[in-house]
Amino acid sequence: MVHWLSRWIQAADSYQEAHFSDARNAADLVIEYTPRALAIVRTEMPEIDSLYYQEHGSLHLEEGRTVAVTVRGIIRSKELTEHYLGGTAPRLSADLLHPLVWDAARTFWGDGYRRAAVQQACIALNAWIQERLGRTDVSDGGLMAQAFSTSDPEDGKPRLRWPGDQTDRTVRSMQSGILQYAQGCFSAIRNPSAHSSSELDESTALIQLAALSQLAAWTEQCSVVTTTSPEPPF
Structure with a gap:
């Protein structure tokens, strides 16, 4: 020009x-x-x-x-x-992703397998949530639906709860939002990464890893609530 x-x-x-x-x-x-x-x-x-x-x-x-x-x-x-x-627009550096997500994706990403990197990040996130809840009987979307469910925990089915007064509107909104977000991540990111053979372009894969990182960060802030947990404050 x-x-x-x-x-x-x-x-x-x-x-x-x-x-x-x-x-x-x-x-x-x-x-x-x-x-x-x-x-x-x-x-x-x-x-x-x-x-x-x-x-x-x-x-x-x-x-x-x-x-x-x-x-x-x-x-x-x-x-x-x-x-x-490198331009005035903000850029996302991969090493700023949640450690759980990037550690799982790093090797595959470095070898140029971006879809596999995303898939491994999903697997790691799924396994981590299973471990936190002590569950191996359910995984992926089903696990997300039960882990972040807004209903009370049941025997053998603990929940992950956003911290704070569970009657507070913002806390309830966060809980509901994380539930929907987690299910969306596993429906729209995990499932396609596992069932498609086409490679992802770099920007799409990085955005998906960022989405998974957000879920990991929210999960990290949640507490495990069981049927024997103290009643939430009112």
């Missing part, structure tokens, strides 16, 4: 500095380069309608040249920022 702006600016300068005999050639270049240069300018300044106007056979380029130089500077600044800082 900078290349076309520079060509337009150079043509504009040549026109303004040209002797009468060379002005037509320079004007032809300005007019030829304007559509591309203007399209680039509009990416930063959508309100700009033109880079020049004609009057009595002459091109008037002063304002257009100022705009073109300004936009060129903006684009170059963005390119330098991207080069040295």
Whole structure:
């Protein structure tokens, strides 16, 4: 993009500095380069309608040249920022994922098997929740439905409860939300990763690991509640 702006600016300068005999050639270049240069300018300044106007056979380029130089500077600044800082948008680093999730995924991810990395993270999360509840009779979506159920625990069926007064609206909302979120993760992430053979692109796989990390973080904050647990405060 900078290349076309520079060509337009150079043509504009040549026109303004040209002797009468060379002005037509320079004007032809300005007019030829304007559509591309203007399209680039509009990416930063959508309100700009033109880079020049004609009057009595002459091109008037002063304002257009100022705009073109300004936009060129903006684009170059963005390119330098991207080069040295990796862009201004936030980026997710894999080692910031929940340790349970990333430790399970790390080896497969490093070998380029992103779907397998996601699948292993799901397996590890499932096994961890089974271990916390002392259950091996149920797994995956069924386990999530029972682990985070809002109903009271039963014999052999403890629950994972979000901390706080269970009558509090926010606490109840968190419990219900985690239940739905956990079931969604295992329906929309775990099941496809186990039953599909197509590879995931890097961004999709990383987003899925981030989703699993959020579930792991919430699970870590939950307490195990059994039929012998003290009654929650009222």
